[in-house]
Amino acid sequence: MSPADLDAIFITLKLALISTAILMLIAMPLAWWLSQMQSRWRPFLEATVALPLVLPPTVLGFYMLVSLGPQGVVGSTLEALGMQHLAFSFAGLVIGSVVYSLPFAVQPLQNAFSQVPRDLLDAASTMRAKPLDRFFNLVVPLTKHGFITACVLSFAHTIGEFGVVLMIGGNIPGETQVISTAIYDHVESLNYSGANKLSLGLLVFSLVVLAMVYSLNRGAGNMFASQGRSAKGQQE
């Protein structure tokens, strides 16, 4: 494996780890809010969060490039403040990945949260547990599987993304070149053995990750809707 490949692997892991951490910070309150929401706007908000699931990554990447670049709203504001714009930078990749993987963090958490029995929360509040206390000492332990699924899926999804990182990252070796764009480069230069090594690595990694998620959620058909079991199990 070439030094550029090792760089790409390191950058990919770094990107996935940072994006997952940020995603969990954003997704936790967002998913809780969505799961507790009664408003008729809820489907609209849920659709917004799910949008990256169906939008072609190039569309997302294009909009992000335009807004993060020097002529865009975000990029020009940063430059006016004396900072660098975010297109073709690692920070830009992180922002792109967070947006792109948002549904993979929010949906498992939201499903898990919505299956926490209401009466348990009510019982806790009769014992004067404050909302934050209830969340961290009751909801989080009950929805552990939701957290693990969200973490693993966001991490894996970030590792596998291509369209967004190619658009906003520019595929610069050692800076914004990740595994998937390195594979693309190998294929274009007809270095099939190089492409093969990285591709096989990604394939095995993805298989292991998915097997992990399924074994953690054993007994349920859908990985997105399987966190209720643990909540019920602990309730008994």
Place this chain on the structure above:
Amino acid sequence: MVRMFHALLFGALVLMASPARAESLNIAAASSMRFVLPLVIEHYQSQHPTADIRVVYGSSGRLYGQLSHGAPFHIFMSANMKYAEQLLANNNAVGNVQAYADGRLAFWWQGAQSHVSTADILVAILAQPRGRIAIASPQHAPYGVQSLAWLQQHEQWAVIEPRLVYTESVAQVAHFVRSGAASVGILALALAVTDELASEGQYLLIPPHEYQPLRKGMVITQAGSKHPYAAEFFAYMQTPAVRRILEQGGFASVTGLEAASPNQQQALTQ
């Protein structure tokens, strides 16, 4: 659970704080340079061992788009003059656009089968019920523009057109043909003569007078004007040693054409 989350956050923070490396010279180069440019850089680095050079290859149109959105490249080597000139006109580049080589178009196909003329190739393709011709996308790849223009002159254009498949860049034409998805492709001679392709198939040069020359221009970007090695490497690209490497790599030298009249120059840059 909380501890695991803390570990995740901590790891992320440590990685974010990791120091950036010394700034390398970043070059955005047309796909057709993919096999030749590494030789040039190797040569340059043997004289400048401290220079760290990174190259990103792509279709010139895509690279131009990225450059006009602030991509941190120091030198732009386009496959035509137009994109380099546009970059200069938009104030994203400095100095002059310098022609560094002329590209050549060639048919490339897999296997031992030989063809004597381009007409022969087209007849063979049209005879195959599912024969496909791969060319680079004319929307953003200069080689694609000339490939398409050349095919359009052909009297059988109407039956050729439905056989075309378009690739992201000229280097991907080779990938389409090698994987068997297309029976033949039109690509840069600079790609066809490489070991990687020569061992897999054969090429036939399209006579250069049948299409407008693919004059390639390079320019130093705004970011490059502040880079210590940019101007030097730019000048190095114009030395006789590099011209020789480029010629061996399948490009035509621009020396003979530099004296062309302004009219011709305009025609060349299309």
